Amino acid sequence: MATTSRRSLLTLALAAPFGVGALAACGDSGPGQAAGSSGGGDGATIWILTGQPAEGIRTDSVKAFNKANPDSELTLSSFQNDAFKSKIRTAIGANQGPTIIWTWGGGGLRNYVEASQVEDLTSFFSENADLKSKLFESAFGAATVDDKIYAVPCENVSPIVMFYNKTLFAKVGKDIPTTWEEVMALLPVFNAAGIAPFSLGGQSRWTNMMWLEFLFDRIGGAELFQSIYEGKPDAWSQPAAIEALTKVQDLVKADGFIKGFASITADSNADQALLYTGKAAMMLHGAWTYSSMKTDGGDFVSKGNLAWSTFPTVEGGAGDPSNTVGNPSSYYALSSKASDADKTAAKKFFAEGLVTDATAKAWVEAGSVPIVNGSDSMFAGSEDEEWLQFVYDTASGAKTFQQSWDQALSPTEAETLLDNIEKLFGLAITPEEFAANMNAALGS
Structure with missing residues (x-):
């Protein structure tokens, strides 16, 4: 990489x-x-x-x-x-x-x-x-x-990025989404075409976390996670948090992720392979995956089949569109x-x-x-100039660059978070139960 x-x-x-x-x-x-x-x-x-x-x-x-x-x-x-x-x-x-x-x-x-x-x-x-x-x-x-x-x-800097397989978007005749509503509208379109909307290495757990990081920001703004980081009582059960948790489960229930995502690992780069081999149309992942897709994906990147963007906006959300998450x-x-x-x-x-x-x-x-x-x-003259400029602009222009939660929180609280994220994506607990479990771990 x-x-x-x-x-x-x-x-x-x-x-x-x-x-x-x-x-x-x-x-x-x-x-x-x-x-x-x-x-x-x-x-x-x-x-x-x-x-x-x-x-x-x-x-x-x-x-x-x-x-x-x-x-x-x-x-x-x-x-x-x-x-x-x-x-x-x-x-x-x-x-x-x-x-x-x-x-x-x-x-x-x-x-x-x-x-x-x-x-x-x-x-x-x-x-x-x-x-x-x-x-x-x-x-x-x-x-x-x-x-x-x-x-x-x-x-170096590694924000989390939304990646797209442009060939698959052309196949279904759709544009790259810029809002959450457009994302949800794409799910039945790709599923009907036999294409998984999103790749996800869910067995790794931290990959699921990236979805919550962005939804918490886009809906509640940077202040939402800040209140969690500061250990404010019942911070996880704020209305914006419950809305974000609910939207994640809406995505799961609508078959937004590839079937069997809970058994796919990110460490093996299997989730990236699903994108560049055409089995999934989109992927939310770290900027570091660009180089590995370029190395392992044949001519997928070099032929211009990969597109990228920041995370879509959520209608009525308080988050600044420039905000990003990942590794500052x-x-x-x-x-x-x-x-x-x-x-x-x-x-x-x-x-x-x-x-x-x-x-x-x-x-x-x-x-x-x-x-x-x-x-x-x-960057001038680099074959990756467009990509590098995007990452540079995302990181340097972010009003808030939220560090990955499993590093921002204490080790004990982070492990509790990852355990409950796995249950949330597996539909084993409700958003309210997730919030209650995390509130109990605040400051641990």
Whole structure:
């Protein structure tokens, strides 16, 4: 894939760990074995996730920084995603974590903040205003806890996008929908033609979540989920929330999704294959799927059979049409337990080595959009220019860019959410029961 996948931001184990010369600790090493941990050692450390092309870009940025700053070198260690998630919490709890902490922001970052494990970077950004102004403003929401910035946004952006198979739309003589009402009207048309309206890898659960994220926004506005994130009593049972939950079940009951969607996995890219092989007309998915469809779908993308748009509007809804959801950025936090010297080295890397012209160019060449204002100037001449510009405009122009809920919420609340989403899509619970179950988990 040409960009860091959604699964690399949640549960999918990535490619095997790699070595970066003498700098790297292998991905199977224990958390206390990485040189220069925050509990003391030989210098500042940084842990990254494996998986190309992101792994190579991250590694190159550290190598370039070390070459330019021999007195502030970072020791790099790489880990598979699942291994990282278990090791990082253990290591931080034992004061043996890295100086620079990879984080997905949101609820996980809030946990670090509440445990006083990460440094407040608000003053750092005041002193480095040029860096802050360089990055998409929308990327800072998931890095902010109680109005203070605790992580540096970096790398690329992946909003959730509505994809369409243009050949199938031509077959039934219909236009791409722009409203929810038009979406619902298309369901019987495609079903009558023997085509599934929507592909969905429902076994993965987080794929179902994307539907709720957008419907909550389009109906209730960004404030609806914000009230949930803040743990306000009965936030899940607000009228706009119940309406969104009901619309999801309306979609299921109208055979909006391919039959057997609950047994289809996203990790295998089976849901994407349904779109490019003509078995489904539409798909709501992350921007990262563009590159994999381009790679795996034969000439589906190159021949112009793929179309895309933002999520349709809902009549009477309060959400701003520019609002989007997904992954606003990747993030690095700074260990509050690190020595002053290691903190200084880390901040120097944040300011000079993490977001550079070279890294921005590398992300574009990998088919991704870096979270750098003006990076669209690098798109000219790319065969993916139209797509890259769409992603850039969506992310940079969003009034609100809501982070994926399973990262924005606490791990406990997120798991409860995914369990209940599975039941909601399976019609095993009503919208009211879903809301009651989630209200009971607020703040957990």
